[in-house]
Amino acid sequence: MNNRIKGIHHITAIAGNAKKNFDFYTRVLGLRMVKKTVNFDDPHTYHFYYGDKVGTPGTILTFFPWEGIQTGRRGARQVTEIGYSVPEGSLGFWVKRLDENNVIYNKPSAKFGDEYVSFLDPDGLKFELTVPKRPDTREPWTIDEVAAENATRGFHHITITSNKMDATAKILTDVFGYKLLEQEVNRYRFVTDAVENAAIVDIVEIPAEIAGHVAGGSVHHVAFRVENEEVLMQYREKIVNMGLNITEKIDRNYFYSLYFREPGGVLFEIATDNPGFSVDEPVAELGNGLKLPAQYEAYRNEIEQSLPKLA
Numbered sequence: 001m002n003n004r005i006k007g008i009h010h011i012t013a014i015a016g017n018a019k020k021n022f023d024f025y026t027r028v029l030g031l032r033m034v035k036k037t038v039n040f041d042d043p044h045t046y047h048f049y050y051g052d053k054v055g056t057p058g059t060i061l062t063f064f065p066w067e068g069i070q071t072g073r074r075g076a077r078q079v080t081e082i083g084y085s086v087p088e089g090s091l092g093f094w095v096k097r098l099d100e101n102n103v104i105y106n107k108p109s110a111k112f113g114d115e116y117v118s119f120l121d122p123d124g125l126k127f128e129l130t131v132p133k134r135p136d137t138r139e140p141w142t143i144d145e146v147a148a149e150n151a152t153r154g155f156h157h158i159t160i161t162s163n164k165m166d167a168t169a170k171i172l173t174d175v176f177g178y179k180l181l182e183q184e185v186n187r188y189r190f191v192t193d194a195v196e197n198a199a200i201v202d203i204v205e206i207p208a209e210i211a212g213h214v215a216g217g218s219v220h221h222v223a224f225r226v227e228n229e230e231v232l233m234q235y236r237e238k239i240v241n242m243g244l245n246i247t248e249k250i251d252r253n254y255f256y257s258l259y260f261r262e263p264g265g266v267l268f269e270i271a272t273d274n275p276g277f278s279v280d281e282p283v284a285e286l287g288n289g290l291k292l293p294a295q296y297e298a299y300r301n302e303i304e305q306s307l308p309k310l311a
């Protein structure tokens with residue numbers, strides 16, 4: 001049994017308009033909608049999951065779209081960038097595609113020797129498309145306009161902005177098994193060798209940065225990946241032993257979860273590989289129908305009519 005933290009499981013962010021979000025991620029970025037469900041705490045709003053063909057942990061980006069939500073602000077105590085890995089030679093394709101779709105982006109740059117392009121999604125959420133030195137061999141989801149030679153492979157890294165990184169770094173190294181790999185100015189790159197991909201967490205330390213405001217266009221939380229519920233509960237004990245508050249195990253239908261706020265202020269989740277997204281619909285049909293948890297099935301008609309139209 002692998003009892004380690006296996007990199008990033010998923011990242012959850014907040015969006016405004018649901019249709020704009022759906023169009024951007026499924027068409028412009030070319031991700032697969034692997035699950036269309038509702039916010040379990042507010043079933044009249046969507047919860048979208050985008051990823052690869054099966055929704056492999058390390059590829060899953062999820063959104064709560066709330067029409068009319070105020071715009072958040074990037075800042076300290078937040079996940080401020082989401083990095084996807086893309087193949088060597090694809091950045092020219094992406095620059096052209098972002099440009100043609102009126103996406104705000106910056107021309108290619110490099111950090112830690114990896115070339116990347118940064119851009120903002122329709123709500124201002126910040127991304128990077130990174131070409132890693134070691135090619136990312138994960139099989140991509142493709143669409144007609146985004147072929148395998150260009151398609152994203154899943155997460156490359158996240159960036160946490162911190163006023164003082166020590167306590168966050170200690171969770172990464174002492175509890176999650178990451179190691180500090182390298183440093184460029186005030187950016188510290190932590191990596192786990194428990195997995196090959198989605199294995200990097202960068203911390204950017206800016207003492208005077210004001211705290212970010214989590215709202216539209218912000219990351220709500222980042223989930224780290226474990227194999228199963230047994231390992232999940234081992235990590236629960238480790239977090240408790242650090243003196244931190246952590247939730248009980250929560251059933252999220254597609255994985256089991258724990259949530260805790262790390263000392264640097266970012267909401268962390270730990271989530272299991274099991275049971276996965278094909279638990280309530282076959283892989284070929286992932287994302288097609290609206291999936292509701294059992295407690296809301298009786299209200300399906302009412303819920304479906306209240307949700308925004310996507311087509």
Ligand code: ZN
Binds near residue numbers: 012221223269
């Ligand atoms: Zn989550």
